Amino acid sequence: xxxxxxxxxxxxxxxxxxxxxxxxxxxxxxxxxxxxxxxxxxxxxxxxxxxxxxxxxxxxxxxxxxxxxxxxxxxxxxxxxxxxxxxxxxxxxxxxxxxxxxxxxxxxxxxxxxxxxxxxxxxxxxxxxxxxxxxxxxxxxxxxxxxxxxxxxxxxxxxxxxxxxxxxxxxxxxxxxxxxxxxxxxxxxxxxxxxxxxxxxxxxxxxxxxxxxxxxxxxxxxxxxxxxxxxxxxxxxxxxxxxxxxxxxxxxxxxxxxxxxxxxxxxxxxxxxxxxxxxxxxxxxxxxxxxxxxxxxxxxxxxxxxxxxxxxxxxxxxxxxxxxxxxxxxxxxxxxxxxxxxxxxxxxxxxxxxxxxxxxxxxxxxxxxxxxxxxxxxxxxxxxxxxxxxxxxxxxxxxxxxxxxxxxxxxxxxxxxxxxxxxxxxxxxxxxxxxxxxxxxxxxxxxxxxxxxxxxxxxxxxxxxxxxxxxxxxxxxxxxxxxxxxxxxxxxxxxxxxxxxxxxxxxxxxxxxxxxxxxxxxxxxxxxxxxxxxxxxxxxxxxxxxxxxx
Amino acid sequence: xxxxxxxxxxxxxxxxxxxxxxxxxxxxxxxxxxxxxxxxxxxxxxxxxxxxxxxxxxxxxxxxxxxxxxxxxxxxxxxxxxxxxxxxxxxxxxxxxxxxxxxxxxxxxxxxxxxxxxxxxxxxxxxxxxxxxxxxxxxxxxxxxxxxxxxxxxxxxxxxxxxxxxxxxxxxxxxxxxxxxxxxxxxxxxxxxxxxxxxxxxxxxxxxxxxxxxxxxx
Numbered sequence: 001x002x003x004x005x006x007x008x009x010x011x012x013x014x015x016x017x018x019x020x021x022x023x024x025x026x027x028x029x030x031x032x033x034x035x036x037x038x039x040x041x042x043x044x045x046x047x048x049x050x051x052x053x054x055x056x057x058x059x060x061x062x063x064x065x066x067x068x069x070x071x072x073x074x075x076x077x078x079x080x081x082x083x084x085x086x087x088x089x090x091x092x093x094x095x096x097x098x099x100x101x102x103x104x105x106x107x108x109x110x111x112x113x114x115x116x117x118x119x120x121x122x123x124x125x126x127x128x129x130x131x132x133x134x135x136x137x138x139x140x141x142x143x144x145x146x147x148x149x150x151x152x153x154x155x156x157x158x159x160x161x162x163x164x165x166x167x168x169x170x171x172x173x174x175x176x177x178x179x180x181x182x183x184x185x186x187x188x189x190x191x192x193x194x195x196x197x198x199x200x201x202x203x204x205x206x207x208x209x210x211x212x213x214x215x216x217x218x219x220x221x222x223x224x225x226x227x228x229x230x231x232x233x234x235x236x237x238x239x240x241x242x243x244x245x246x247x248x249x250x251x252x253x254x255x256x257x258x259x260x261x262x263x264x265x266x267x268x269x270x271x272x273x274x275x276x277x278x279x280x281x282x283x284x285x286x287x288x289x290x291x292x293x294x295x296x297x298x299x300x301x302x303x304x305x306x307x308x309x310x311x312x313x314x315x316x317x318x319x320x321x322x323x324x325x326x327x328x329x330x331x332x333x334x335x336x337x338x339x340x341x342x343x344x345x346x347x348x349x350x351x352x353x354x355x356x357x358x359x360x361x362x363x364x365x366x367x368x369x370x371x372x373x374x375x376x377x378x379x380x381x382x383x384x385x386x387x388x389x390x391x392x393x394x395x396x397x398x399x400x401x402x403x404x405x406x407x408x409x410x411x412x413x414x415x416x417x418x419x420x421x422x423x424x425x426x427x428x429x430x431x432x433x434x435x436x437x438x439x440x441x442x443x444x445x446x447x448x449x450x451x452x453x454x455x456x457x458x459x460x461x462x463x464x465x466x467x468x469x470x471x472x473x474x475x476x477x478x479x480x481x482x483x484x485x486x487x488x489x490x491x492x493x494x495x496x497x498x499x500x501x502x503x504x505x506x507x508x509x510x511x512x513x514x515x516x517x518x519x520x521x522x523x524x525x526x527x528x529x530x531x532x533x534x535x536x537x538x539x540x541x542x543x544x545x546x547x548x549x550x
Numbered sequence: 551x552x553x554x555x556x557x558x559x560x561x562x563x564x565x566x567x568x569x570x571x572x573x574x575x576x577x578x579x580x581x582x583x584x585x586x587x588x589x590x591x592x593x594x595x596x597x598x599x600x601x602x603x604x605x606x607x608x609x610x611x612x613x614x615x616x617x618x619x620x621x622x623x624x625x626x627x628x629x630x631x632x633x634x635x636x637x638x639x640x641x642x643x644x645x646x647x648x649x650x651x652x653x654x655x656x657x658x659x660x661x662x663x664x665x666x667x668x669x670x671x672x673x674x675x676x677x678x679x680x681x682x683x684x685x686x687x688x689x690x691x692x693x694x695x696x697x698x699x700x701x702x703x704x705x706x707x708x709x710x711x712x713x714x715x716x717x718x719x720x721x722x723x724x725x726x727x728x729x730x731x732x733x734x735x736x737x738x739x740x741x742x743x744x745x746x747x748x749x750x751x752x753x754x755x756x757x758x759x760x761x762x763x764x765x766x767x768x
Binding site: 020147196197200201204205208209248256257258259261264295296297298352364393399406407411412414415419422437459475476477478479480482483488503510512513517519520521522523524525526527528529533535539 | 567568571594595598602605606628629630633634636637638639640641642644648651653657661662663665695696698699700701702703709736743747748749750751752753757759760761762766
């Protein structure tokens with residue numbers, strides 16, 4: 001949204017704008033040009049790089065933002081769709097070998113290779129990219145005083161996001177095995193590249209340097225974060241890097257199955273508050289938080305997290321229509337969140353917003369949910385496998401072992417399926433209880449026995465139902481129902497880990513002597529919030545229109 | 551008690567930031583687990599930190615400590631600590647007999663099949679006797695679940711769910727939970743009617759929500 005505002009204000013007044021338009025006349029001519037002058041970098045690209053470098057050196061934040069968000073993708077699309085940007089050596093003379101710019105340029109260079117080059121990066125490129133990140137973080141963190149660099153928030157977020165992503169894909173690459181040269185094997189065994197401890201160290205250092213945790217604490221209690229920020233934290237670059245590193249840690253811990261730490265890392269951060277103007281960051285945060293809650297059997301919290309972010313995405317749908325790498329990821333995470341939400345709603349039926357219900361219907365989730373409710377474990381597993389993140393195994397064990405990434409996925413899936421299996425009888429019980437206000441235990445026991453028999457046997461023989469045994473079994477299921485429906489729910493407090501045990505079920509019951517007393521909750525539709533929001537919006541619109549002078 | 555408190559505070563400082571991943575802390579943390587087992591205290595974060603260190607460096611993996619941690623997690627039901635611990639192990643770890651026994655035990659407990667649970671516990675005496683106060687922690691959990699499910703329950707059933715305890719112990723547990731013995735050999739838990747009533751949730755719009763609209767109506 002504000003890239004549009006910004007374009008209006010500068011209107012592409014730089015010279016290269018003109019050249020640029022002239023060059024894009026005929027793509028075939030451009031390809032010819034590239035082929036004839038094999039390693040000659042196109043002029044327009046040279047100019048762009050020079051302007052880019054100047055903007056960064058002089059801290060012209062709006063220009064940097066424009067170059068990063070608009071020019072770079074456009075030029076990539078045009079000239080470097082399936083090949084890499086010019087090597088460092090080719091463009092270094094243009095920028096007087098400026099070390100900071102070269103580091104930043106290489107960050108974009110390698111990111112592009114990971115994203116667009118068919119076949120992905122080579123082993124050597126992965127290693128070089130890692131070294132480049134090390135150089136960048138050393139530059140930022142090792143000084144006595146904060147560096148004077150300024151970069152747009154979106155770039156900082158994508159940098160941290162990409163850093164964790166490259167670690168993730170390296171771990172997958174290492175686990176996959178395959179042909180490797182002796183040097184590669186040697187490097188892998190040394191375990192210095194993309195080492196998990198190194199990544200953790202970087203993220204923790206960024207968090208510590210910026211005092212972001214203290215800043216969030218003060219901000220949450222209404223104070224001024226600058227008072228605790230310290231020299232580094234006051235600087236926007238460090239503050240935002242610190243904040244994005246917290247999200248990076250959330251993601252990393254989730255990928256390794258440490259859900260407790262994942263939520264702990266976000267202490268003092270209110271998940272639904274916008275701390276940055278980067279929607280991708282917010283969406284990623286909600287996805288991982290919701291997933292962690294789901295694995296911790298805090299279904300009410302998970303549903304709440306998913307619903308509010310999905311509502312937000314629904315309202316801002318237009319932002320994510322253009323085809324770009326970030327938007328692809330956002331759309332994928334949206335699909336994953338809908339799937340996880342469907343699973344949670346089956347395990348813990350709850351009222352959600354009308355528009356979310358509608359979306360679930362439109363995306364054909366009701367059939368899946370129906371199957372899951374009737375105990376189709378395969379459906380659960382499939383949905384889980386689609387919705388879960390791509391887990392990793394952190395240790396660099398021997399190369400001959402089987403795919404440790406697949407193992408990690410399988411393990412987390414098994415832990416989740418254990419939980420699902422324990423809850424297998426709940427939907428059946430719920431469906432019976434919904435029909436009554438009071439019901440003797442023995443009667444319900446006989447219903448369930450009848451159903452089990454009719455589902456099980458096809459033979460003519462009818463075994464005698466042992467009511468006492470069935471009743472015993474039923475009591476166990478009823479106890480289990482109550483146990484599973486009482487989840488920890490967060491209501492207040494700085495840490496997402498806090499919460500009270502609350503019975504989340506709309507359908508509740510208790511047993512008195514031999515009678516089950518059932519209570520159902522009917523929730524009326526809520527219109528108030530919707531109307532209030534729209535009224536305020538129209539008020540503002542009305543005010544703005546009134547001010548327009550024709 | 552102060553020795554435990556000291557240990558807890560010392561461990562807490564070791565778990566801050568990047569220090570958490572320092573493998574040299576393992577000795578201290580492992581001692582802390584053994585202390586928890588002896589003194590019947592519990593510290594989830596410290597235990598998860600140990601499992602994380604084992605995850606990062608499998609050569610340091612210590613099966614006995616892992617079993618102790620898992621058993622302690624079981625004593626903290628209804629919290630989902632055991633699930634958190636399981637997620638930090640690997641598939642290979644889970645296939646070890648001792649670990650899978652504990653996980654199976656926990657599975658029975660999660661399904662609230664208390665009678666089968668006690669039978670299984672009695673068949674694994676060495677494992678459970680290592681943890682001080684194990685049986686009582688489980689009984690506390692059973693009382694919690696019974697407390698939210700029943701308004702009145704028969705005494706024999708309650709005794710069975712608590713592990714076939716004798717009459718004296720049963721009376722002690724009833725008293726501990728502020729329950730009452732009533733006629734017909736029943737125990738009155740609580741008047742659940744107050745909590746569990748058919749509810750009709752209608753929407754309540756607060757004045758504060760509409761105050762903004764009313765303010766702009768001039």
